[in-house]
Amino acid sequence: MSSYSIMPAPQDKTHLPIRQQMEALIRRKQAEITKGLESLDTVKFHADSWTRGNDGGGGTSMVIANGSTFEKGGVNVSVVYGNLTPTAVLAMKDDHKNLKLPKDPKTGLPVPDGVKFFACGLSMVIHPKNPHAPTTHLNYRYFETWNPDGTPQSWWFGGGADLTPFYLYEEDAKHFHELHKKALDKHDKTLYPKYKKWCDEYFYIAHRKETRGIGGIFFDDFDDRDPQEILKICEDCFDAFLPSYLPIIEKRKDMPYTEEEKQWQLIRRGRYVEFNLIYDRGTQFGLRTPGSRVESILMSLPEHASWLYNHHPAPGSREAKLLEVTTNPREWA
Numbered sequence: 001m002s003s004y005s006i007m008p009a010p011q012d013k014t015h016l017p018i019r020q021q022m023e024a025l026i027r028r029k030q031a032e033i034t035k036g037l038e039s040l041d042t043v044k045f046h047a048d049s050w051t052r053g054n055d056g057g058g059g060t061s062m063v064i065a066n067g068s069t070f071e072k073g074g075v076n077v078s079v080v081y082g083n084l085t086p087t088a089v090l091a092m093k094d095d096h097k098n099l100k101l102p103k104d105p106k107t108g109l110p111v112p113d114g115v116k117f118f119a120c121g122l123s124m125v126i127h128p129k130n131p132h133a134p135t136t137h138l139n140y141r142y143f144e145t146w147n148p149d150g151t152p153q154s155w156w157f158g159g160g161a162d163l164t165p166f167y168l169y170e171e172d173a174k175h176f177h178e179l180h181k182k183a184l185d186k187h188d189k190t191l192y193p194k195y196k197k198w199c200d201e202y203f204y205i206a207h208r209k210e211t212r213g214i215g216g217i218f219f220d221d222f223d224d225r226d227p228q229e230i231l232k233i234c235e236d237c238f239d240a241f242l243p244s245y246l247p248i249i250e251k252r253k254d255m256p257y258t259e260e261e262k263q264w265q266l267i268r269r270g271r272y273v274e275f276n277l278i279y280d281r282g283t284q285f286g287l288r289t290p291g292s293r294v295e296s297i298l299m300s301l302p303e304h305a306s307w308l309y310n311h312h313p314a315p316g317s318r319e320a321k322l323l324e325v326t327t328n329p330r331e332w333a
Contacts, residue, residue, distance in 0.1 A: 018155070018227045019118050022142040023079055025231070026122040029238045030077045033124065033138075034062045036242040037075075040249055043067035045075065050293045056082040061296045064126075065303070069133075069253045073126035074299035080289065081118040084145070088288045089115055095281060096221050098154040099145065115153065116146045122238075123282065125300040126245075131265035133252040134165035134172065134213070135272065136245050137300070139282060140234045157230045158220035161241055162199055163248075164213030164272060166265040168322045172248045173214045177332035179244040180217050183236040187229070192333070195219045200329040205275050210326040212275045220281075264319050266306035273305050 013021055034045045043064060051058035059078035064070050084092075089101045101115060121141025128135065140159035147153045163176045177196070184191040199218035204211050217237065222230055276283055286297035313319030 014228060018231060019120065019142060019144060021231055022157075022234075023120045025235055025238070026077050026120060026140065029140075030060070030062060030075050030122055033122075033242065034064075034075050036246055037064065037070065037073070037126065040246060040253065041067035041069040043070075048295075050296065052080055052082070052292070056080060059293070059296065061293075061299060063299070067129075069128060069130075069249065071127050071129040072303045073124070074296070075122065075124040076296050076299060077120075077122050078296065079120040080292070082116070083114045084117045084289075085114045088285075091288060092285065096143075096154070096156060098156070098221075098223065100153060116148075117143065118145075119143045121159070123300075127269070127302045128249060128253060130253050130255060131166045131257050131261045132169075132255040133249050134163050135269075135302075136164065137162050138241055140238060141282075142231075154223075155227065156221045156223040157227075157234060158222060159234060159237070160195065160199055160216060160218035161237065161244075162203060162213055162216030162218065163245075164268070165322065166268045167261070167318055168214070168325060169248075169252070172252075173325075173330075173332045175248065176214075176216060176244045179240045180237065181333040183240040184217065184233070186236055187233050191219075191233075192217065196331075196333075203275065205271060205279070207278075208271060208274070210271070210323065211329055212272060212326075214325055214332070215329060263306065263308075264313070266304055267308060267311060268322075269302040269305035270307045273301055276300050 013024065038044055041064065043066065045062040045064045048061045048063055049058065050061070057078070057080035059076060059080070062075040064073045066072075086101055089099060093099050093101075103109060119141065121139060123139040123141070125137050126135065138159075138161040140157070142155070142157050144155035145153045161180060163173065165172065181192040181196075184195065195217040196215060199215040200211055202218045203213065203215065283297055283300070286292045287294070313323065
């Protein structure tokens with residue numbers, strides 16, 4: 001059986017700015033999550049640290065590859081700050097209602113340097129080797145900007161976790177959703193239905209008319225309650241992850257599989273690539289941010305994927321059963 005534990009929270013630091021508390025949380029969770037995942041593999045994560053040079057900040061990508069369980073994965077922490085260009089601000093504004101572009105009080109025109117920002121987060125994608133074991137994604141982040149005089153301008157939290165199986169095991173889907181629902185219900189029982197629906201809508205591949213997987217939770221632009229409370233919600237959702245995912249991997253990682261099942265996994269990974277490169281906001285934000293590290297941004301992509309021309313699974317097959325729930329999302333908890 002796998003062994004994992006939630007590290008005790010450090011002494012009370014609520015007197016610190018929220019950005020510092022969030023940074024401490026994601027660094028602690030990076031260590032905890034990598035340790036938990038390593039308990040089910042024969043290889044370890046290795047650290048790859050990077051900096052943005054003169055742009056400000058950097059991060060550490062914890063990468064695992066070519067193990068007996070995980071083909072490729074990364075658990076990345078980034079803490080970046082600097083200036084967002086006016087172009088980047090305008091591109092983000094549709095999704096973040098409170099984000100403003102400072103204007104020169106004399107001319108009324110946008111300040112050419114844009115807006116000073118701080119962003120930190122943990123982003124994780126794990127691609128197991130066995131096609132019966134699901135891929136998973138997790139991301140929790142915090143973002144804030146300042147006015148030219150240094151006073152806060154806007155802030156928000158975002159994040160979530162979701163599951164992308166290649167073969168549907170209903171008990172796995174229920175388990176994953178139930179634990180994330182429980183984490184949110186501790187704070188507000190209206191959150192899980194809202195964030196589950198948001199997840200289904202966000203991870204939607206419009207040109208395929210299907211969702212990327214069987215969902216989970218997703219939220220963004222979260223700033224409508226005390227930031228200390230939202231930070232605690234993020235922490236409880238973090239805490240739900242390992243118990244929701246490791247037991248599934250433990251059950252599925254050594255199941256026998258055929259070449260045909262492996263081929264189906266590669267086809268579904270192709271869908272994963274399509275979503276991440278075309279629709280994912282995090283990928284787009286990262287590639288727009290000056291000095292960002294492309295290797296870490298594209299860490300989410302699998303090592304192997306496939307695109308077969310006009311491929312359709314046989315009616316009534318297990319592959320077709322998966323497509324049923326990606327074209328018609330279900331309630332799991």
